[in-house]
Amino acid sequence: METEQLSRQVRRVSRDELFELVWRRPMSRLAEEFGISGNGLAKICDRLRIPYPPRGYWAKKDAGKPVTTRDLPPRPAGVPEWVDIHPTPPMPPAPPPIEFPPEAALAADVAVPETIDNLHPKIAAWLRQHEREQREREQENRRRKHDPWSFAKPLFEDLTPRDLYRFRVTSAICTAVERAGGKVADAPIRGKMVFVVSSHKVACTIVEKMVQQPVRPEGEAPKWSAYPEHHQSGLHSSGYLRVTIDTYLNRRQYQWIETSKVKISDLLGEIVGTIIAAGPILAEEQRRREESARQSREAEARRREAQRLRELDDGRWRQFRARAIDWEERGRLLEFVQELQRVLETEGDAEVGEKLISEWIEWARAKIAALDPLRNGAREFFKSL
Structure with missing residues (x-):
């Protein structure tokens, strides 16, 4: 130790x-x-x-x-x-395991549907979106046939089995999240989902896991998705889905990847439980941030107040020293006036300018009296600092 x-x-x-x-x-x-x-x-x-x-x-x-x-x-x-x-700072402790809230159990019976007949409404909208895009592209190409300067655009491919599988998995996750008390805030067809749990947004990506596409001597690989532009070019489907909670929870990003033995249906409870648990975790992180910000504001206020008091104290000390200089100057001037008074008594009074010498001496005495920092007593002296 x-x-x-x-x-x-x-x-x-x-x-x-x-x-x-x-x-x-x-x-x-x-x-x-x-x-x-x-x-x-x-x-x-x-x-x-x-x-x-x-x-x-x-x-x-x-x-x-x-x-x-x-x-x-x-x-x-x-x-x-x-x-x-300087010693290397110790590694931060590993985040505690996530505890699934009781609400997550409400989605225990949700399964990945076998067909696309009864998808979650937001995922069913993807099917309608694809049909609409196909239909609009076909209509556009028919119009272009009458324009000799236009070229037909490629038709939208039909949805592939990989597309439909991702749709079904995403539908199951959305249904389970809502069953457990969450909401689906945003569901673009690319798979970058946004859930809302306990008033906090939880970003989640449900996409195909991509791998480097091998060179095929027989030519280009068949289309695996109707939306290849949604994925990085040069990569190909691995045949497995990847689910990532992009929002960091306890300084960690959670991710699940299918394998030949483990499918998303086997991981559904853990995925949904983590999404639902994200709400309280994010609420606690927000509370800590707000508390840290409050403490920072208070520390800054204390720093400013301490600085104000230091500046006030420095100003008072400068005034104190200046009054001490006035005191010394007053004594020197009084001696000088006394000497003038002695000379006056010897030489006699006379007019100089608009005043007599005796009047000039009284004028000087009044000025000197104003230099006395103690003329109103010690209490008034310190009150004036």
């Missing part, structure tokens, strides 16, 4: 000290004490121009074989004498 605590502290070591350490015990063990990797320690030694044992040095030494040590060369210009070794 003590070694672990030491490895979590920043260590400042000198170049000479680090040189002695790397030749005293293996780099991997020393690096562990510093809380860094052996490669990180080697980089520090390289930066400080510190030679360290080569690979196999400690094995030879333990076996009693002769080994060669090196001296620490003089420190080159620009190379620091000290280094602060």
